[in-house]
Amino acid sequence: MIEILSTAELARARATGALVGTILHTLRSRVxxxxxxxxxxxxARELILDAGAVSCYVDYAPSFGRGPxxxxxxxxxxxxxxHGMPHDVALADxxxxxxxxxxxxxxxxxxxAISFLVGDARPAGSVALIDATERALAAGIAAARPGARIGDISAAIGAVLDSAGYPINTEFGGHGIGSTMHQDPHVPNTGRPGRGYPLRPGMLLALEPxxxxxxxxxxxxxxxxxLRSATGARTAHSEHTVAITEDGAEVLTRAPRG
Incomplete structure (x- = not known):
């Protein structure tokens, strides 16, 4: 299913996106x-419930997980x-x-989604890895505009990750979003420009290099x-929900300014 949001629904999407960005910013500041x-x-539970929102994860039970x-x-x-399940293990610097x-x-x-380093230590390669996913996300957002296709977004993301020297997995990627968390279309993190579903104003996409x-x-x-890297290597993940508008992609899940 691919939903096209009305003007009223887009206003509600902005409110949800602002909440997600604010909660992630708050959590990061506490870690x-x-x-x-x-x-x-x-x-996270306290912040979600205090806002009158509903978690998309608590009852989430897709075929690939051991759900809910x-x-x-x-x-x-x-x-x-x-899909990192929270466990009672203290985070280290x-x-x-x-x-x-x-x-x-x-x-x-x-x-x-946001990736960051806990504390003050900066292990080798970690900052560059996070930066690559953030730059790939920015490239994907820049490619998301009316008349473009999903392949244009995928190609833009993949070009950044590839140039940074990181292998690209296509089992999991971005996706449509709206009244439910996961919808069509799938947005792989690499692809061919000019291919795939055409973008239309009113579409919501979660892009996640x-x-x-x-x-x-x-x-x-x-x-x-x-899900972990098979070699034990470090990983990073950056994600925003964006709305396709007449003027391009509007990022809905940014952290609050200031």
Whole structure:
């Protein structure tokens, strides 16, 4: 299903996106060495419920997971990159943490992810890896405009990741979003320009470049959810929900200014 949002629905999408961006910003500001992913999950629950929103993850039970997920946020640490299930393990200085959050507010969902380093340590290669996913996300957003195609976004993302030297996995990528978290079309993180579904004003897309430092192969943890790099290499993941408008892509999930 591909939804085209009305003007009123787009206004609601902006509110949901602002909430997701604000919650991620708040959580990032609280994380220090010694914080556990379960602490972050508890904070996320409080912030979501206080806003009158609904988690997209608690009851999430797709075919690839061992569901339902049962938590309010995905917390992926170091070599974990997607669907990281929160566990009671303290984060250390220099850990690379990805927070991936999706909520529904007033019937419209928004989805975003940030990767950052915990504390003050800056392990080799970690900053460059995060930066590559952020630059790939910016390139994908720049390519998202009416009349373009999904392949234009995928090609723009893939060009950045490839030029940075990171292998690209296409099992998981971006997706349509709207009244539900995951919709068509799938947005791979590499592709051919001029191919795929044409973009129209009113579409919402969650664009999410992610990369593993030296492999394109994933393995699944015993928890049935957490996806890690097959080599144990570090990973990063950046995501925004964007609305296709007459003028291009409007980013809905930015952190609040200031």
């Amino acid at each position: 220090v060495p010694g914080t556990t992913p379960l602490d972050i999950d508890r904070w 997920f049962g938590h309010y946020i995905c917390t992926s640490v170091n070599d974990a990159v997607l 220099g850990d690379l943490l990805t927070l991936d959050l999706a909520v529904t507010l007033d019937g419209i969902a928004a989805d975003a 992610w990369a593993m430092a030296d492999t394109d192969r994933l393995v699944t943890d015993a928890d049935g959810w957490t």
